[in-house]
Amino acid sequence: MERRLSYFLLRHGLPDLRELARKLGEDGELLSAFRDFLTINVSEFFRNPERFRELETRILPLLLKERPQLHIWSAGCANGAEIYSVALLLEELSPGGDHVLLATDIDPESLRRAREAVYSDQEVRSVPPRLLQRYFRRNGTGSRRDWVLSPEVAGKVSFAFHNLLSDPPFDDCDLILCRNVMIYFNDEGKEKVFHSLSRGLRPGGYLFIGGTEVVLSPARYCLEYVSPCFYRKEVGICAQASGGRPPARSHAGPARL
Numbered sequence: 001m002e003r004r005l006s007y008f009l010l011r012h013g014l015p016d017l018r019e020l021a022r023k024l025g026e027d028g029e030l031l032s033a034f035r036d037f038l039t040i041n042v043s044e045f046f047r048n049p050e051r052f053r054e055l056e057t058r059i060l061p062l063l064l065k066e067r068p069q070l071h072i073w074s075a076g077c078a079n080g081a082e083i084y085s086v087a088l089l090l091e092e093l094s095p096g097g098d099h100v101l102l103a104t105d106i107d108p109e110s111l112r113r114a115r116e117a118v119y120s121d122q123e124v125r126s127v128p129p130r131l132l133q134r135y136f137r138r139n140g141t142g143s144r145r146d147w148v149l150s151p152e153v154a155g156k157v158s159f160a161f162h163n164l165l166s167d168p169p170f171d172d173c174d175l176i177l178c179r180n181v182m183i184y185f186n187d188e189g190k191e192k193v194f195h196s197l198s199r200g201l202r203p204g205g206y207l208f209i210g211g212t213e214v215v216l217s218p219a220r221y222c223l224e225y226v227s228p229c230f231y232r233k234e235v236g237i238c239a240q241a242s243g244g245r246p247p248a249r250s251h252a253g254p255a256r257l
Contacts, residue, residue, distance in 0.1 A: 076181035077103035080114025104162030169200030
């Protein structure tokens with residue numbers, strides 16, 4: 001982080017961090033450039049394929065047995081590849097299902113690109129061939145050819161701006177994806193976000209995090225470990241961890257999904 005900040009100062013002719021902080025409070029364009037410089041909006045379809053196989057073969061079927069219409073939120077969605085991955089799985093597991101799929105991010109440019117649903121060879125490299133053939137088409141010519149997701153699938157996802165640290169969570173979620181996002185937060189920020197995500201899950205709902213991430217002391221957030229990357233909300237666990245008291249809630253109420 002220090003190295004990246006030093007480079008940003010040099011790139012914009014700023015003498016020190018104090019001056020950078022002052023400028024960020026005055027210059028909206030600089031603030032936008034600073035946010036884009038620090039955030040790494042890179043993702044791809046079915047990232048960590050073995051975890052998506054578990055989602056397809058175990059977790060989504062369990063959730064579909066409980067509720068035919070799933071509420072799914074991708075928090076920090078970047079280019080949209082992960083929420084679209086879930087949408088593809090639901091097309092196969094629950095054809096014609098009227099599921100609620102919401103993806104949010106703090107970066108407007110990422111949201112714009114996610115809505116376009118156009119991807120490179122690298123970004124679709126883990127899409128199973130049968131799904132690639134069925135739900136994507138080639139666009140462009142020569143070396144500039146891209147993959148365009150079917151509008152029938154892309155149109156099932158809604159995108160919105162959302163700040164995980166300050167905005168209330170969306171509630172009644174069966175599944176929340178928040179993958180490779182916690183690298184941006186210190187311990188205090190992580191605790192705040194995990195509490196918020198837990199509030200967004202219904203009892204029995206699942207949190208899906210990144211392959212290098214872990215929830216320390218998950219019972220503090222009413223969560224229990226299921227398998228690598230997956231945690232399930234269990235209110236009973238949270239009550240035990242808090243001595244029988246329900247978990248504290250933030251003053252901001254949840255938003256509707």
